[in-house]
Structure formats: C-alpha cells, structure tokens
Amino acid sequence: MTAPPRVLTVAGSDSGGGAGIQADLKTMLALGTHGMSVITAVTAQNSLGVQGFWELPVEAVRAQYRSVVDDIGVQAVKTGMLASAELVETVAELLAGTDAPAVVDPVGVSKHGDSLLAASALDSVRTKLLPVATVATPNLDEVAQLTGIEVDSEDGLRRAAAAVLAYGPKWVLIKGGHLRGDAVDLLTDGSEEHVLRAPRHDNRHTHGTGCTLASAIASQLAKGQGVPEAVMAAKEYVTGAIAEGFALGGGIGPVDHGWRFREA
Numbered sequence: 001m002t003a004p005p006r007v008l009t010v011a012g013s014d015s016g017g018g019a020g021i022q023a024d025l026k027t028m029l030a031l032g033t034h035g036m037s038v039i040t041a042v043t044a045q046n047s048l049g050v051q052g053f054w055e056l057p058v059e060a061v062r063a064q065y066r067s068v069v070d071d072i073g074v075q076a077v078k079t080g081m082l083a084s085a086e087l088v089e090t091v092a093e094l095l096a097g098t099d100a101p102a103v104v105d106p107v108g109v110s111k112h113g114d115s116l117l118a119a120s121a122l123d124s125v126r127t128k129l130l131p132v133a134t135v136a137t138p139n140l141d142e143v144a145q146l147t148g149i150e151v152d153s154e155d156g157l158r159r160a161a162a163a164v165l166a167y168g169p170k171w172v173l174i175k176g177g178h179l180r181g182d183a184v185d186l187l188t189d190g191s192e193e194h195v196l197r198a199p200r201h202d203n204r205h206t207h208g209t210g211c212t213l214a215s216a217i218a219s220q221l222a223k224g225q226g227v228p229e230a231v232m233a234a235k236e237y238v239t240g241a242i243a244e245g246f247a248l249g250g251g252i253g254p255v256d257h258g259w260r261f262r263e264a
C-alpha cells in the first residue's frame with residue numbers, strides 16, 4: 001500500500017476536540033492525508049470557552065518538529081495557536097528551513113473571545129511568521145489585530161488582503177466568516193484574485209471552522225493541488241462541515257469533520 005500524502009499541524013490541543021490539533025487531524029483523515037502533530041500548547045477547553053492553557057517549552061516544540069520532519073518528511077505544514085513570541089519565532093525559523101508549503105492560520109482569539117496569543121507576539125507574527133507563509137488565513141479579528149484595519153463589509157476584504165500581503169505571505173485568504181450575509185472569503189497573491197462565496201448556514205455550532213479550513217488547505221496542497229484549487233476544495237469541505245455542525249455541551253458545538261463519511 002502506498003503511503004498517503006503527509007501533513008503536519010503545529011498548533012494547540014483543544015480538549016473538547018472541535019478545534020486545534022484535534023480538528024486538524026480529523027480534517028486530514030477526512031481528506032485522505034496522513035496527519036502528524038507538533039503540540040505548542042495544551043488548552044483546557046470546551047463548548048463554553050477556554051478555561052486555561054499551558055505552553056510547551058521551546059525545546060519540546062523543536063524536538064517534535066525535528067522528529068517528524070527529519071524521519072517521516074512533510075508535504076505541507078499548517079500552523080495554528082502559537083501562544084507566545086518565543087514560539088512564533090521558533091516555528092517561523094523551522095518553517096523557513098522546511099521545503100514544503102506552509103499554511104499559517106494566525107490564531108489570536110477563540111470564538112468565545114479568549115486570547116490564545118500574547119499581545120507581545122503580534123510583532124513576531126507580522127515580521128517573522130507571515131513572511132514564510134505560502135498562504136495566510138486570518139479572520140477579521142486577526143486582520144484588525146495585525147493591521148489595524150476594521151472590516152465590516154465585503155468591500156473591505158480587498159483592503160485587508162493588501163495590508164496582510166504587505167507582510168510577505170505569498171497568498172492571503174481573508175475569511176469573512178464573521179460578516180453578515182453569505183460566507184465570503186477573498187484569496188489573492190496580489191495579482192490573481194478569487195472570491196469564495198458559500199451560503200451562510202444558520203448554525204451556531206461553528207467551533208473550529210478556521211482550524212478546519214486551514215488544515216483542509218494544507219491537505220489539498222500536500223495532494224499536489226495549486227493554491228487556488230486547494231483553497232476552493234477546502235472551502236467546500238468546511239462549508240459542508242459547518243452545515244452539519246452539532247450540539248455538544250452547553251455552548252458552541254463543533255463542525256462535523258466526518259460529514260462526508262456520514263453522507264456516504
């Protein structure tokens with residue numbers, strides 16, 4: 001049997017299983033890739049919010065990364081919660097030395113408004129992490145944190161994309177999931193532009209949408225697709241997962257990573 005394409009997530013653990021490392025690995029399985037993980041932080045988290053988190057030492061992050069890359073190898077990497085400036089800089093340096101596309105989800109704040117990144121790390125995200133990204137996937141809160149630009153309508157997505165691109169990622173996908181109306185995202189590399197539009201599902205169980213989308217993009221890149229094709233396929237996957245999101249716990253439930261298996 002031939003091995004499936006290999007994808008690595010560098011992110012935080014979500015004990016509730018809807019976002020972070022757990023969302024990433026489920027997405028990778030659903031899209032036919034072999035998922036591997038470098039855990040940067042452990043969160044105590046559920047449908048109600050983030051009750052606490054603990055970062056791993058830089059040496060533990062570096063060692064996990066080397067274990068995976070030096071033996072198994074990766075065809076794409078995805079990054080999520082990196083918690084501190086020290087971890088952001090370490091991961092940026094590791095990505096710079098890896099010959100594989102990197103999808104950078106610059107996770108700042110959870111759906112419940114809990115901070116997952118120290119304010120002191122923002123400058124490292126701008127100057128160290130974004131420059132090594134093949135695709136950066138900020139949501140509108142992250143755009144505001146990183147660029148100061150507040151987007152409240154579809155028209156603002158283009159200005160936000162230009163401001164993030166100025167930090168050096170090859171492509172940027174601005175996620176308009178927090179707007180009203182259709183779920184519209186804008187993908188651009190500064191010369192090509194793609195508007196990805198999906199119907200908004202009136203479903204409050206959307207925990208993990210951003211992690212799922214970024215991991216789906218990384219999976220498609222590992223399978224050999226170009227960036228626009230990978231993002232379009234990933235958008236289709238996350239839209240289906242949101243449509244089937246389900247109640248768990250007393251708050252915001254997860255998207256359904258297994259929706260395609262259940263349909264079959």
Ligand SMILES: Nc1ncnc2c1ncn2[C@@H]1O[C@H](COP(=O)(O)OP(=O)(O)OP(=O)(O)O)[C@@H](O)[C@H]1O
Nearest residue numbers: 111139175177178183184199200201208209210211
């Ligand atoms: N209710 C919805 N219906 C359909 N698509 C949605 C909905 N909410 C978000 N999306 C889409 O989900 C993807 C993720 O976007 P979103 O802005 O929710 O990410 P995020 O805020 O980073 O998520 P996370 O909760 O993981 O931090 C985007 O493609 C967005 O357009």
Ligand SMILES: Cc1ncc(CO)c(N)n1
Nearest residue numbers: 012013019020081110111
């Ligand atoms: C660990 C983790 N990463 C990312 C997110 C995205 O909001 C989350 N809630 N938890």
